[in-house]
Amino acid sequence: MKKGVVRYSLAMMILAGTLAGCSQGNGQGTGDMQNTSGTQGGTSAQSGEGTIKIAVAAPMTGDNSEYGIGFSNAAKLMADQWNAQGGVLGKQIKIVPYDDKNTSEEATTIAQKIVSDGDISGVIGHFSSGVCMTAAPIYEENKIIEISPSASHPDYSKIGSYIYRNNTIISKEGAAALDIAVNDLGKHNIGIISIMTDWGTNTSGIIKDQIAALNDPNVKVVAHEEVMEGSDDYTPAITKLNQAGADVVICAGMYNLVAPVAKQYKNINPDIAIVGFSNAYSQQLIQLGGEAVEGVCFPVVFFSESDNPDVKEYVDTFTQTYGSAPSALTSQAYDSVGVLLTALKEAGTTDSEAVSEKLNTISYEGVTGNIKFDEQGDVDKQFNKVTIEDGKFVKMN
């Protein structure tokens, strides 16, 4: 009899929880369920009426959680700074994180949830291009502004007028990386190693096109190796690149590609030069790569050692609050929140049409450079050329 009671009550609880969960999503759910998950830091926001809510949709669990948590932390930092000065439009700002596990399925569910909520003034997210492009039509249809700090697919911002991107476009970044390899480092036999994701495939394709467009008979691609994201052992690919005679390797991947490739390559060829992209720019690269990543170069829009006092202050505050230095992607999220809040302030309302109008004309000085969205919603940024010397990022001369 007792067992039956236990089972019955368990069943009832599960049923009640399921129904409650569904009804919470009805849009009447207030800030309770959508609490800021207390990972790090805190906001000074109060729940209930009188808050401006900004959603951060990114992977908070799983393999890419470091990036999602980074976005969320950066957003909270910006929100805290604004809240300390009275918030925006007289209300406090609240950051609401959503975990999309970097899958399109979760992203669509979250997008539906956000648009049903009705209270969200803008979304910072998502993380990878494919996921962003799945969720974007839902935001566009429901007139919610989405600013992605990391989408790189050229077609992303074309999805609509409410879709913005605060990330470099691959074609411009590819040209900058190529410029470093050919002009600054003076190498001609280019090997490409790229990860098997939509970003990696696109980027390597664009680099190859640009090399062909250079029309220089000396500069050529000697080998292009595609590797699975997240493997540790790149020795077969590296042996092939070495055999093909590459003297510079362009790594289309994040720090977890560049660091091991640097290590494993320098074991067989200590003279190899390595060029990366701005999304590999993070402290983790130096920590993971150690000596091997000395001399790795990239084009970046965010330079944490910059002389700019705003950047310095941001880096210091971030490191103090969260214990680690901000990376390029994190800083782009930080700026995305900043530009959104500025647009809200200047529009004087949370109405998305007005805010979107403002976003189209605004010019915002952020830690990642000047943000000015063009007609499609992309930004054009100046690249700094950075390399690693003595375990620190320094500007190339």
Next chain:
Amino acid sequence: MTFLYKFESFVSKYRKILLLLMAALICLLPMGVNNQYFLTVIVKMAVYAMFGLGLNILTGYTGLVSLGHAGFVAIGAYASSLCAVKLGWGFFPSMLFGMVAAGLVGILLGLPTLRLTGTYLSIVTLGFGEIIKMVAMNWIPVTNGTLGVKNIPKPTLFGMKLTIANYGLYYLVVVALVICTIFCLVLVKSKTGRAFQAIKGDELASVMMGINTTYYKILAFVLSACICAAAGALYASLIGYVDPNTFNFDVSTLILSIVILGGMGTIRGMFLGAAILIALPEVSRFLMVYRFVLYGVILVVMMRFRPQGILGWKSQLPYQLSKLVMKRLKTAGTEEGGENG
């Protein structure tokens, strides 16, 4: 146990009324709840319940645990979305094509694994799931590789596009789920279903009894693959975008958890399992960080305390003869009894 007995007898007595009530509730649900997010979650639950029903045929009835069912879903999703996007076919022909493709692959998978039992079979299915993912990633001319298939069109019926907004997709998925459930119910009661359950019970004995285990095992694979592929096609049009990473080992584990949580070998269990496991992330956003841990804990706890699943009592009952057979037995019994005096 008396509670369960009362519950079961209540349900069987008022079966027709309860069915009507449920049907009414399901039909009127979208009108009452005017919320796209809520409807999306319900549709997701229905699609996952279909996945569970598909896997249930293989695991719950035939006893072959498959850890790679995301592969069949992937085949269905990719085949139907590629047909729709690249060849411009309508939704239903694409879905059929996906089912056929998955069925063929099911035969391919079933044949070499006939000799394997238990864990070995599971590991092979796991490898199969990974191989499908790798094919999707590398067969670039057909599947677009990692870029995936974008802008998958929603199904159209008589010229009308079925989306969440106009409740069309919801009704389509409900109809598909009902058809699938009826199919499974009929299957269980049929000779094929009994053969499946015999194989699960004791394979050696079923061979002795003259059941062609080879044929039935492969049939189980094929049926399971077809249902999962059909659900995969619906899933693809719901999300609108498929890429190889959508169908990884986590999805296979999730489907397996649905089957186990709900109850292997029961049909109602699939609904409950899908409802709980899909609603759980929505309910527990504050447990966001521990979500995957929770899935693992559910598996461990269920296996430890209630391996037959929450609604598993039905599968442990002795086989129920159908009404017709019961009637015949009764009349035969009274006749004999009368004769013997």
Next chain:
Amino acid sequence: MITQQIFNGLALGMGYALIAVGYSLIFGILRLVNFSHGSVYAFGAQMAMIFIGLRFGIIPGLIASMLLTGVLGVTIDKLALEPLRKKKSIPIASLITTIGISNIVTNLLIVFFGSEKRAFPALFDFGTLQFGSIVISATQIGMCAVSLVLMLVLVGIVFYTKIGLAMRAAQQNPVAANLMGINVNFVVSFTFFLSGISAAIAGSLVGSYYQIVYPNMGFMAGLKAFAAAVLGGIGSLPGAIIGGLIVGVSESMAATVLGSTYRDSMAFIILLIVLIVRPNGLFGKKGITKV
């Protein structure tokens, strides 16, 4: 280049062999495929990184992580698997339980340590040897040496000690072993402890070879090592090493000839072929009973 790739493959294979030994140990005694071995391996590597980072010295750090991982193995057995054995539940139950545990351990690691990849100190930083055009690093030689030593030690324990005798007895017939006065539960826990230690050793070695650790490192490596164990004959310790080497070399060859994106599936294709053609593997004993 081919010879260099073969050597790369051998080094890769040694890593798999180390993990495969743990699978063979558990399967040999319990006839259970321990799906959670991959996550225990990742746990061992993370613990090793943390303890070495605490600056107690490399050897104490390694020993601490080995003990801790062994304890994790015993905990898994006591909490999750022993009750199932007591209940005489269906074999699928243990498999699914181990999958669940693998999920729990990996994700707890992600929650507590973050999903970033971290640097692991190189344990054999003695440079490289050059034979003609082939480069062999000291770490690879170290891995080879340690795995051979580990295998010899384990074979020694299983075949030449009392507790090894108890392990073999418990595998053949647990009831009879109990009647003979062997505490079968203790023996099983001891096996898990050994398996945990070998997972920690594997984690430290592989971590020092690639100099990377991260919570999810156990998933793919665990599956490929399982393929290696099956190839060599699951339950046979020398077979695990040979199987690991073969899987490693074929993966390297696949990466060279077909491209690096096909390498992961090589192990599964091998697994499929082995299970279809010769389920006992190369060195396995005949008569695999229904698992």
